[in-house]
Amino acid sequence: MSKNIDDLKNISSQVRRDIVRMVHQVQSGHPGGSLGCTDFLVYLFFNLMKRKDSFDMNGLNEDVFFLSNGHISPVFYSVLSRAGYFDKSELSTFRKLNSRLQGHPATHEGLPGIRVASGSLGQGLSVAVGSALAKKLNKEDNVVYVLMGDGELQEGQIWEAMMYAAHNKVDNIIATIDFNGQQIDGPVDEINSLIDLKDKLESFGWKVYESDGNDFDSLSSTLEKARKNLFNGFPIINIMKTVMGKGVDFMENSHKWHGIPPNDEQLNDALSQNKETLGDY
Template sequence: MEGTQLAEPEISKLEQTAKELRRKILNLIFQAGSGHPGGSLSATDILTALYFGGILQYDSKNPSDPKRDRFILSKGHASALMYCVLAGAGYFPDEKLKDYRKIGSELFLSGHPHPKTPGVEIASGSLGQGLSVGHGMALAARVDNLDYNVYVVLGDGEIQEGQIWEAAMSAVKFNSNNLIAILDNNKVAQDNITEDLKDLEPLEEKWSAFGWDTHRIDGHNMKEVMDILRLPLHATKPRMIIADTIKGKGVSFMEGQTAWHGVAPGEEDLQKALKELE
């Protein structure tokens, strides 16, 4: 793998950041009384690497900087993760998080993201749209002669949507190598495990056949996540990073459980979970 390797202390610092984020996410969903813990915890390491590992180029004090890298959380139900990351990145103070899912929220911290919230590029919540939106932004970089990248995090259940495959073909047609998709392959959807709902494998073969520069990593191994995100862009192809993850990662009784897709923990479960994340 090209690029300089990260030193071990930096990796363990990111791992610590991810752990703190997981605690914050669970607290946030608990105090809101609703939300999606499973799919937030599975993508936590990916977003930690992007925002705090020096991958994404952004200035939280100037969210509309035209040269910024774009990030799209296409699986918008992981909004608790998104808002905790944005607060951590300095887009708004932590205390604003108390408005999450509350009526009158000043920063519009809705159940699914919306661009009224600083740092959010587009509304999501209806699955399957974010890859196309990200591709539009990637095309705009070329029109404007700017060299920013666009990162889109997709859910595995989400890629059952046909529009994902339309976008997959479009990005290859336009040689949009500044589009990087990361599949949070946590293998569990709301109803069922994804394999039973509608099997997605063989994922690498599919994305490769569609013409993407495809990689597969352990989405909870911070070193692997960082290494792949630091890989120089492909000359022509958009990049798909299939990150194998675990739904509810970090909390033993949530891991791999459909039941924790869209349910807030009660007081007792919260305390148990936080203890595991110490």
């Protein structure tokens, strides 16, 4: 049953608490992109995807999701747990020895919800397109979702996959780009600019939508529109503007919080900005 916007906001608030607590606890991990993509992943898992309650690797007859920018694992783990794939208590094992919650997502330890390892950038779109091809062979009408970073688009393999999907009319996929404009070393525009990304994607044969990834109304209307355009002979992509560090004021809009954890004081500040709604892990 789909959730209303207040429900979604409450889930996001809890997920943001999970993220900052997880990275604070082990003093490592990537809070910036995780916070920025929180609302998208919450919307995806709680309202958009047609998914089964339990997890099986093949994901037959359900929508599946791939996280290509695997470094934002904190948000992925939190959302998977809050969506019921595993108990929230396991979030406390993030990045620790013998954990299923590896620094970057992996299938190796058997964590439900993960279908491929990611972290080395640029690979997820290819895997998602392959999964979409399998769905076509299986005559499923389900959808494959994939999230990539904007800096990640500097990887050449992304563009191989872009060409392939358009040429082969892979039209059961909705890719999303986390367009926060930041990467580790600085703003994307200073490191290696994407110039006119929308034009680029359109010229590669994709149907392009644009959304505000930190606004549920925008996410809802854009992704619903996108869904209505599935199975029309072209792949679909959503350029999703987000604020890196969204929801924690001192982290917002700065690449500096890409991969560093908050200290004790900063944690308390961050938690005071995101209320506990579903119970901390």
